């Protein structure tokens with residue numbers, strides 16, 4: 001096979017990606033170092049003030065807040081998702097694919113629609129309130145929609161299927177004999193889980209967590225719809241810089257930070273899975 | 288893991304998870320057929336709200352736009368992504384940087400790609416509209432098509448390519464008569480996945496659509512409707528959109544030998 | 551004497567430091583059934599791929615009908631390869647698989663159909679013409695792969711382990727069928743195998759490769775009876791090696807006893823040597839034998855047609871194998887631990903440099 005053929009096959013797609021992804025992203029990178037004009041627009045003059053502004057307490061708080069919400073959503077999603085994946089993996093082998101299919105199916109329906117479903121459930125004339133009334137409860141119900149809780153629920157709901165998928169992969173590859181061996185050596189069910197199953201499935205957990213965290217922290221739809229503009233997350237902040245405040249350089253600086261956080265986490269995650277798989281290899285060769 | 292009480296516990300976890308996943312969706316489904324359209328009372332089965340949808344020219348227009356975007360970007364992405372996948376797999380050993388470029392559109396936050404493209408198009412004084420949405424959707428769609436096709440190529444028997452050459456075929460003929468037909472199911476699966484993603488995609492479309500009303504897509508329409516509050520029409524629309532994506536996904540996953548995209 | 555079809559002149563193939571094929575020169579004749587025999591990793595596939603055109607030799611020339619084809623791409627060589635994995639096109643039917651190569655030659659449709667039908671009946675798959683490869687058994691796939699290559703009527707057909715994936719019984723049948731097909735079509739076959747028995751059964755001539763080098767090339771009889779050195783002798787069949795020393799025109803075993811054998815000219819007194827004799831050449835009793843040997847039975851194996859004895863002897867650190875036919879073993883109730891004497895003639899002894 002000559003070396004020229006593959007290049008020739010890849011060229012169109014790579015050209016496309018270069019023109020419409022690499023160049024625009026580099027543009028954003030450059031934009032972060034320019035000054036904003038008085039009436040919006042961009043003045044081509046080098047400055048670090050946009051970067052500095054990101055660390056301004058006002059915006060740093062938003063960053064921390066977003067990180068907090070994303071972290072909470074990711075933690076909850078991982079706990080539920082791992083439990084569900086574990087449950088699927090402990091069902092008969094034949095049943096597992098179909099269970100997995102239905103666990104992941106909602107993920108492929110429209111994100112807006114899935115978020116909207118929670119508006120229907122949580123709003124003041126929504127289903128949950130109606131149900132409470134129907135069973136005779138007529139005290140004051142707390143506000144549910146347009147709260148942080150609603151945002152967290154929405155994020156968990158939307159990304160849970162992915163976490164199940166990510167956790168299921170290593171769980172299904174676990175050799176049941178390893179589990180049995182541990183039991184045979186006298187470990188209890190719980191000790192076996194803690195000392196054997198959990199460490200060997202860390203990569204799935206890490207993938208799930210990072211994925212939910214990254215998608216949540218940059219999310220803009222869920223806070224906008226379920227948070228009702230009560231508070232901002234980074235995604236909304238970036239959105240505002242481009243579509244309302246018209247401060248593109250600052251928006252660009254924020255995006256850069258978002259990407260930096262994302263890349264940092266992905267590197268950590270790669271590291272975690274490599275370490276875990278190294279551990280597995282060591283365990284195998286120890287036997 | 289076959290212990291009885293622990294099995295019961297597992298079933299409990301599963302039921303709770305599935306309830307959490309499916310109750311919200313089912314509620315929408317039920318509401319869309321509720322004559323009153325309100326969650327407060329069931330006033331009888333009706334397809335009234337679906338009728339309303341069809342009569343709403345904004346929605347129909349948006350739906351048409353979405354279809355145009357999805358179809359054109361899927362076609363472009365399928366062509367580009369498939370060739371890319373074949374090329375990459377032929378010379379897999381080299382190029383880490385390349386891998387990053389190919390994976391990036393799938394992991395980059397939507398909002399970042401959206402603003403990057405917005406800045407790019409507006410700085411070039413590119414008039415924005417459906418065509419810029421199509422261009423932008425092709426970026427991530429081709430990455431997904433490429434991923435699905437590459438997954439199939441991992442188990443591809445490359446000796447049939449040599450066999451074809453040995454029997455006298457030139458490389459383009461081998462590509463057309465051997466490689467592509469064998470890959471067809473994966474290519475179609477990738478295309479359907481891209482189609483689903485494109486139909487549902489909101490943020491990037493929102494940023495690259497320009498300001499004209501005539502380039503509004505269905506998700507953009509849904510977004511603005513949701514912002515106005517709960518209306519029975521959205522329920523019906525939601526159910527339709529969801530059904531469409533799920534059907535496309537189901538076909539895609541069948542073709543992809545029972546593997547879900549991303550698995 | 552038939553004419554030479556293919557000439558390999560000093561072919562060499564390097565992968566980095568490794569010389570996968572090292573200075574191989576061979577002539578292959580028109581209409582010959584030629585077997586390339588060698589252990590795993592000896593360079594058989596590499597050599598075949600160079601003949602088919604998928605790899606270029608690092609140096610040396612490949613001449614087909616006297617023309618150098620080293621640089622001709624595979625799709626322009628009148629040479630076809632039957633792949634070890636068969637490499638059938640999974641999306642095409644049996645008939646389409648077979649027609650593919652003819653379509654590449656842009657033959658008229660009617661001729662293609664005719665030749666495909668003819669080939670289908672030759673390989674006895676007419677009734678399965680519309681099946682896809684995945685609906686075929688291993689043996690049927692093997693025949694499709696053969697038919698697909700054969701239908702192009704190449705000057706030379708290369709077969710990489712053609713029977714490797716078949717079970718033992720089917721292999722036996724297919725060995726004969728391959729030979730039959732080769733005869734009818736009159737096409738030169740080069741078959742790669744690591745099964746020495748298969749090579750002996752099918753081939754007109756055999757080449758033995760070891761670590762990329764050609765050890766010996768000759769007819770099955772030559773190869774079996776007159777191996778050129780101890781490696782060739784060891785590779786084909788079973789051979790007993792007795793360490794020995796050349797001592798003023800005679801060969802002496804380690805215990806000093808004399809071994810009667812034709813001595814090669816290059817062995818000088820004082821040289822170490824190996825005397826070799828095949829297990830089936832050993833006979834019970836020592837009457838009128840040139841050589842004799844006493845030993846104790848350490849193991850026995852009954853194989854139906856014959857009986858194998860392992861003897862512990864003073865002349866070799868390894869057990870000496872004896873293969874007795876059922877007739878010869880008749881009436882001898884052997885038991886482990888028993889002492890027996892065996893003998894063999896000088897004619898059946900080969901002597902190699904150690």
Ligand SMILES: Nc1ncnc2c1ncn2[C@@H]1O[C@H](COP(=O)(O)OP(=O)(O)OP(=O)(O)O)[C@@H](O)[C@H]1O
Pocket residue numbers: 565568570588589590591592593594595596597744
């Ligand atoms: N593309 C390659 N790159 C590097 N080394 C190779 C390559 N192909 C083959 N080799 C090496 O060349 C040697 C000969 O390989 P070859 O495949 O020809 O062996 P073979 O005789 O066909 O063995 P087998 O009976 O196992 O098929 C081996 O050591 C192999 O590792």
Ligand SMILES: [Mg+2]
Pocket residue numbers: 594595596
């Ligand atoms: Mg080989």
